[in-house]
Amino acid sequence: GAGVSQSPSNKVTEKGKDVELRCDPISGHTALYWYRQSLGQGLEFLIYFQGNSAPDKSGLPSDRFSAERTGGSVSTLTIQRTQQEDSAVYLCASSLFGAPNQPQHFGDGTRLSIL
Amino acid sequence: DAKTTQPNSMESNEEEPVHLPCNHSTISGTDYIHWYRQLPSQGPEYVIHGLTSNVNNRMASLAIAEDRKSSTLILHRATLRDAAVYYCILNSGGSNYKLTFGKGTLLTVNP
Numbered sequence: 134g135a136g137v138s139q140s141p142s143n144k145v146t147e148k149g150k151d152v153e154l155r156c157d158p159i160s161g162h163t164a165l166y167w168y169r170q171s172l173g174q175g176l177e178f179l180i181y182f183q184g185n186s187a188p189d190k191s192g193l194p195s196d197r198f199s200a201e202r203t204g205g206s207v208s209t210l211t212i213q214r215t216q217q218e219d220s221a222v223y224l225c226a227s228s229l230f231g232a233p234n235q236p237q238h239f240g241d242g243t244r245l246s247i248l
Numbered sequence: 249d250a251k252t253t254q255p256n257s258m259e260s261n262e263e264e265p266v267h268l269p270c271n272h273s274t275i276s277g278t279d280y281i282h283w284y285r286q287l288p289s290q291g292p293e294y295v296i297h298g299l300t301s302n303v304n305n306r307m308a309s310l311a312i313a314e315d316r317k318s319s320t321l322i323l324h325r326a327t328l329r330d331a332a333v334y335y336c337i338l339n340s341g342g343s344n345y346k347l348t349f350g351k352g353t354l355l356t357v358n359p
Contacts, residue, residue: 176349189343224291233280233341239291
């Protein structure tokens with residue numbers, strides 16, 4: 134079956150521009166997660182959605198980052214006024230529901246480069 | 249979050265078994281032990297998870313110590329496609345069920 138789909142796969146933009154990253158989870162998965170992976174930092178958690186709600190937004194690095202999920206399916210991660218330190222691979226994952234025993238299935242990410 | 253400790257790297261030969269260790273001495277009773285792996289230029293891939301009992305699936309086996317302070321991921325016959333970074337992660341839930349990735353173990357498989 135189809136896995137987690139992310140678009141675009143690569144994005145190059147100038148510092149100061151806004152970017153929008155999209156995640157299409159596995160059909161039927163109610164939980165959705167965003168992570169990012171940068172060269173010096175490893176993989177870090179950003180935000181979790183159960184349905185359309187994000188109970189904890191404390192993982193977002195700054196107020197330039199926002200995320201939404203509508204219809205319990207597709208999610209978008211928006212970065213406003215991008216900075217060079219935002220360059221990273223942004224990964225989305227989904228699971229059947231949110232629970233510590235649920236496997237998370239990852240997409241291949243969006244590689245974001247800020248010039 | 250309870251921490252895990254893994255060797256930085258391991259090497260194996262193709263078609264031989266591989267035992268990847270993980271120490272988690274501060275594990276709590278509600279922590280699930282998860283293993284993921286990441287191949288170059290791909291997102292992490294779920295491998296297996298368990299709580300107390302040993303687990304088997306089509307990809308691997310997970311052996312959990314009786315005191316749960318350590319676990320071992322077993323690949324029964326390594327292939328070149330198993331070369332990846334393997335992460336041992338504890339998931340206790342909390343408010344966001346996040347996975348906290350450490351540095352993992354880089355597995356090299358020799359032909």
